[in-house]
Amino acid sequence: MTKIISNLNVTKLVVDHPIGPDNPPRFTPYSPNCADIDDKSLSQDALQMSDFEVCWADKLTDKQLDQLVDDGWIVIDEVFTHTALLALQAESGFVQYRDAELTAGVRISDIRGDRIRWITKNFFAGFYYLQSINALAALFNQSLFAGIRHSEAHYACYPAGFGYQWHSDNPAGRDERVISAVFYLNDEWTASDGGALEIIDKHGSHHSVMPVANRLVIFDSDLQHQVQIAHRQRYSIATWMRRDGLVPFIEDSM
Template sequence: MRGDDIHWFTAGDHSESAYLAWMEQFRQALNRRLFLGLFDYECHFARYAAGSYYKKHLDAFRGRSNRVLSTVFYLNEGWAAADGGQLLIYNDSDEVVASVNPEMGTLVVFLSENVPHEVAVAHRQRHSVAGWFRVNASIGAHIDPPL
């Protein structure tokens, strides 16, 4: 299904903390402008070796997750289309409606439970930060996501 290696971000690392702070500002702006009720953000660094991919999937299943918006931030300098590793985005008819080259500085944001997507086979090492803005799905005394 997937062939990437991941590392979850924490506030303890300076670079990771800076990225999390940037996404916190983005979360607040989204809530102010779009009234999404986003509660927090989680993310991980993803490294795809040459030959790796991630088959078509959703980041959340309808009504079963608190993930609302998915983000992918690319860290690849000098990426060419021939390098593969594109993010392929599908519509409800199973047609590719967008193909995004994983070029340095590109940020992609989409609805987690509504947008099927995949990572095409990468022909060289590919790096990104994949993340999810979540809503508070707390019930009773159970905090979800945990603080």
């Protein structure tokens, strides 16, 4: 089995061209010929948090919560509204990705080939996504006493020919990550496109999850998993709910 190497040391990336109010991602490419057309409705300026609100208590059945505890993983499909999904897909195409790193500055693309960008408040859709994930974390705190204090997420793009070998999101000696959640952005993904997430559950059973759009896979961060080599570009948002955090903002907003 591949040696487990920390991927926790990549959170200090500098945003050099932030997506923000002056630089909004658009649903359609900018065209100088159309500069005088008011295309505000096409941009994500129009997005609102309400587009991303999910009633997680309704979305997740008690059976699924039990499965998360017993087996260590679950899948939820058709998570967000069409608007929210489109916005996340659009934003994922505007992100300036950087090579993900394993340890201080070292890239080993045959272990981990994704290119990433951490989501900050400078992102539109991504930031709303993270707020919605915090609401899900609050549900896990209430119903499972998960003790989550903070969430983090990054957009990820695996170029064709790359994957991510077997690992746990809590490498040896670390336990800050409680729950991992990966949201997928890929339309019309088929088995021949590769890129499945393989996961070994708490009983040692092996599962394979296709990275299809609007799917959220949620799993115990201690579980072993890998991303098979993708044969076309594979887009996702990798998300972690953590027990550390200087600001317990989840509790504050409840």
